[in-house]
Amino acid sequence: MFVLDKKEGIPFYVKIREALRAEIEGGNLKRGQKLPSEEELANQYGVSRMTVRQGIADLIDEGLVYRRHGVGTFVAFPHVERDHSRLTNFFETASKEGISVQARLLDLEVSPARQRIAKALDIAEGDLIIRIKTLRYADDVPVTLHEAYVPHVLFVKLLEEDLETQHLWTLYERYGYRVKRAVQKLEAREADHELAVLLQIEEGAPILFKERVIYAEDGTPVEFTYCYNRGDRYSLTVTLER
């Protein structure tokens, strides 16, 4: 066990940890860059590999670096951290954190609702829905593929709107439906070929998948969404009460 005694100086592993942190924050070690090996760091700082490992363990805990088994330790990219204690949208969260956000419209089409989506939106199977498929960027990096389905009968005017600069929720509100509540299911999945290409990641890379139904104040389900978030750039925070 180590002792934190100011008179004795700080422990070696804390020195290593803070030295690495300074290298990362100062930009000498860039995001995505591989750290020198434990052996190289041990030689460089004149400490044991165990001490190096202890220092790095703290940085992994913090999320500043991450380890890939058999490959090495890398400087992490900052995540878009969504606070899901309250229902917020991507644009609200990101802009609060000073992240620049963009949306690119990939597809906009009217088609008959499949079973699952019809059920969720409380319409009949085969009723028309509008599918709005957008790719969302945080600081110019594609982070989320967003596929929203909305009842055509409620939001036919959406088809004439600029969906890259206006947020869907703002538009729903303009048409009389104020977003109030969302029920969402979260899963970890693998990126398929399409996602890998769009999100600029490898096929099989981890995706934080959300499926959600959004309800207006009067209880009307206004949107069913599939949301595919890059695992290495996206995290969610939730506060729960017992």
Place this chain on the structure above:
Amino acid sequence: MFVLDKKEGIPFYVKIREALRAEIEGGNLKRGQKLPSEEELANQYGVSRMTVRQGIADLIDEGLVYRRHGVGTFVAFPHVERDHSRLTNFFETASKEGISVQARLLDLEVSPARQRIAKALDIAEGDLIIRIKTLRYADDVPVTLHEAYVPHVLFVKLLEEDLETQHLWTLYERYGYRVKRAVQKLEAREADHELAVLLQIEEGAPILFKERVIYAEDGTPVEFTYCYNRGDRYSLTVTLER
């Protein structure tokens, strides 16, 4: 566009969908089993591949089957669905769903707290913590690796308890700390070698990762946890209000 007209009979894709559903629910197609190819199904039912695809799309939406790019479509395993509208524990949720749950204690040790964990638990770096590492099974399948860290000073008696049959929260309560609130961060990650072995999945498979701090009614942080859930067997549902 298709029309749902009872007089005309049901559309072909619905017939395919319901036939496949019956095969799965009846057990002719088992969990994890690959579905016949679109071509085989098209021949079998005398319909077009497009019709087969449409029927399968509904089952994918529902989560009854899943597609692996370039490999095929498979019958899905049931997920442990955790409802996170309220703070519940794995054992409460699973037993409510009729899933049999077991915990296996992998490791129990006392060690000095690393920086991140000390901060979260509001203790000093290097203060003693108890690490409780358990593997959790749902219906005999390993689903979650659970690593809890608790302050030694609060819960020294835990070391004498049977941690496989009693839930941690019950024990905290016995020692005067009633669990009230949790703040948790969710991410999608890749399984490393250790996780792959423990959870019986492939290295690199998706993991729903949770990091959380649990607070007692008086605000004391009682537990810091890393929780690694198999992506193919675990999903979370959250309800959010604006």
